[in-house]
Amino acid sequence: MANKEExxxxxxxxxxxxxxTLPKNKQIKNDPSEIxxxxxxxxxxxxxxxxxxxxxxxxxxxYDKSITIADxxxxxxxxxxxxxxxxxxxxxVTLLNTED
Amino acid sequence: xxxxxLKDRFNQNPEKxxxxxxxxxxxxxxxxxxxxxxxxxxxxxxxFNGKVISLEGQYSPHSVAMLLALIELNAIIAPITTQIESxxxxxxxxxxxxxxxxxxxxxxxxxxTGNIAKNELITELRNLNNPxxxxxxxxxxxxxxxxxxxxxxxxxKYHTPGKDFITLAFMLFDHIGGVDTLFYSISNASTVxxxxxxxxxxxxxxxxxxxxxxxxxxxxxxxxLIYSEEYKKYDLSSLKYITYGTEPMPESTLKKxxxxxxDVKFLQKYGTTEVGTLRSKSESQESLxxxxxxxxxxxxxxxxxxxxxxxxxxxxxxNAPQPFTEDxxxxxxxxxxxxxxxxxxxxRKSELINVGGEKVYPAEVExxxxxxxxxxxxxxxxxxxxxxxxxxxxxxxxxxxEIDQKEFIKTxxxxxxxxLEPYKIPVKIKIIDxxxxxxxxxxxxxxx
Numbered sequence: 107m108a109n110k111e112e113x114x115x116x117x118x119x120x121x122x123x124x125x126x127t128l129p130k131n132k133q134i135k136n137d138p139s140e141i142x143x144x145x146x147x148x149x150x151x152x153x154x155x156x157x158x159x160x161x162x163x164x165x166x167x168x169y170d171k172s173i174t175i176a177d178x179x180x181x182x183x184x185x186x187x188x189x190x191x192x193x194x195x196x197x198x199v200t201l202l203n204t205e206d
Numbered sequence: 207x208x209x210x211x212l213k214d215r216f217n218q219n220p221e222k223x224x225x226x227x228x229x230x231x232x233x234x235x236x237x238x239x240x241x242x243x244x245x246x247x248x249x250x251x252x253x254f255n256g257k258v259i260s261l262e263g264q265y266s267p268h269s270v271a272m273l274l275a276l277i278e279l280n281a282i283i284a285p286i287t288t289q290i291e292s293x294x295x296x297x298x299x300x301x302x303x304x305x306x307x308x309x310x311x312x313x314x315x316x317x318x319t320g321n322i323a324k325n326e327l328i329t330e331l332r333n334l335n336n337p338x339x340x341x342x343x344x345x346x347x348x349x350x351x352x353x354x355x356x357x358x359x360x361x362x363k364y365h366t367p368g369k370d371f372i373t374l375a376f377m378l379f380d381h382i383g384g385v386d387t388l389f390y391s392i393s394n395a396s397t398v399x400x401x402x403x404x405x406x407x408x409x410x411x412x413x414x415x416x417x418x419x420x421x422x423x424x425x426x427x428x429x430x431l432i433y434s435e436e437y438k439k440y441d442l443s444s445l446k447y448i449t450y451g452t453e454p455m456p457e458s459t460l461k462k463x464x465x466x467x468x469d470v471k472f473l474q475k476y477g478t479t480e481v482g483t484l485r486s487k488s489e490s491q492e493s494l495x496x497x498x499x500x501x502x503x504x505x506x507x508x509x510x511x512x513x514x515x516x517x518x519x520x521x522x523x524x525n526a527p528q529p530f531t532e533d534x535x536x537x538x539x540x541x542x543x544x545x546x547x548x549x550x551x552x553x554r555k556s557e558l559i560n561v562g563g564e565k566v567y568p569a570e571v572e573x574x575x576x577x578x579x580x581x582x583x584x585x586x587x588x589x590x591x592x593x594x595x596x597x598x599x600x601x602x603x604x605x606x607x608e609i610d611q612k613e614f615i616k617t618x619x620x621x622x623x624x625x626l627e628p629y630k631i632p633v634k635i636k637i638i639d640x641x642x643x644x645x646x647x648x649x650x651x652x653x654x
Contacts, residue, residue, distance in 0.1 A: 123616060127623060151562060152628050155593050159633050176593050 113195035138192040219395035240271035263309030282338035417444035451475035454569035495548035559588035600632035
């Protein structure tokens with residue numbers, strides 16, 4: 107079973123690449139409360155897409171499991187899973203532990 | 207007769223070589239004799255006037271002689287080189303083929319299918335009492351379309367004398383480019399070299415051996431040629447012209463070609479199954495801007511898309527909605543940029559990737575990727591994405607595969623960030639080993 111702590115680390119790893127493309131004042135910190143997307147978010151939709159694809163790849167490497175984070179289900183969640191690092195980790199954990 | 211102008215040229219040059227095929231030489235006298243023989247044999251047994259005939263087999267001198275005989279017999283001919291059964295069946299159905307002529311060297315077999323062609327356009331052509339040409343093209347959606355041409359219109363431009371060159375038949379005679387090469391060459395009593403294998407190696411070998419002067423080809427093949435390095439092994443100094451068309455040329459490929467073949471002139475052509483091949487003039491050798499048109503052609507841009515009015519345009523598709531405006535202009539579906547009299551072909555509008563409302567042409571991204579070291583080929587395509595509508599993806603083939611691929615993908619993205627807007631940079635980059643082209647040496651964006 108995957109846990110949230112592991113997912114934080116994976117998200118931080120994915121963010122290394124994303125940060126290298128972002129300006130200095132938009133750098134995303136390794137902190138679960140960092141806001142990613144939405145109002146006050148540091149990513150635009152393209153940045154978010156890149157982060158998610160990167161994250162999906164890393165999860166595939168680590169857990170040998172292919173999950174789709176951005177799909178209709180994610181878009182229709184009451185609270186956006188893409189809001190913060192914490193919510194993204196939580197959503198990914200749920201997917202990892204339920205999907206086969 | 208409609209072929210008189212051709213036969214006049216053949217008669218003036220009976221000793222000249224019309225075809226080189228499988229190391230055999232065929233003169234124009236041979237061609238004249240073969241046409242007559244085929245005609246005599248057929249006339250005694252069949253009436254092909256206005257009949258839809260599927261001419262099947264290799265693109266050999268014999269097949270060309272048969273094609274010309276059938277034109278003189280006023281038939282409607284679909285030249286077909288594929289041997290794939292399911293495709294043949296589909297072609298026969300779409301065209302309502304009435305006879306199949308199956309060529310085997312100089313021998314042939316005629317099969318009556320029992321079909322009776324009733325298509326409106328076929329009837330119209332029969333009423334005009336002209337021979338016809340049927341060409342099949344697979345549209346971007348993968349459906350086959352049959353384009354019907356009236357030979358009397360198609361032949362108009364070959365009445366104007368052109369230049370005498372030894373030309374390689376890169377495209378076969380079931381493709382508009384191949385038809386153009388064939389009739390341009392024979393109408394100038396020039397030699398066409400047909401080869402069965404179109405690998406870079408066998409093409410380079412043929413250029414050296416037969417002193418080929420014109421190589422009509424595609425950007426995809428040129429790219430293949432560069433990375434195969436076969437051109438280094440042969441003497442290609444006979445080459446005067448390399449013409450390319452059918453898809454956008456990546457700037458980087460053109461640049462490399464100009465370095466490798468510095469004595470060769472590169473000419474961009476613009477041709478479609480529907481209107482034929484337009485004469486074109488590049489702004490300069492290294493430029494992708496071209497003036498297209500020539501005698502019998504007019505062009506205009508409507509909503510960023512190229513439209514062409516052509517004397518020699520097809521009559522129409524047998525099995526699809528007609529792609530003409532009410533005033534008779536052919537809607538190409540190609541997006542173009544305009545600079546005075548010059549156009550730059552951006553690519554098919556249907557291949558455009560819409561990323562959150564921003565337009566991305568695969569060719570532009572491919573072009574930028576090819577400028578990066580260690581990449582021999584790339585295909586850019588779109589993938590559906592719930593956040594952006596679509597995202598840009600790329601499949602690349604490496605020259606040196608023994609590298610850290612993950613690091614390399616990062617490097618690609620970093621280098622692209624310098625040149626391209628963020629939405630044009632592929633989100634997904636996949637490294638693949640397979641070749642990335644179709645049997646007609648075009649990029650197969652749907653195939654990946």
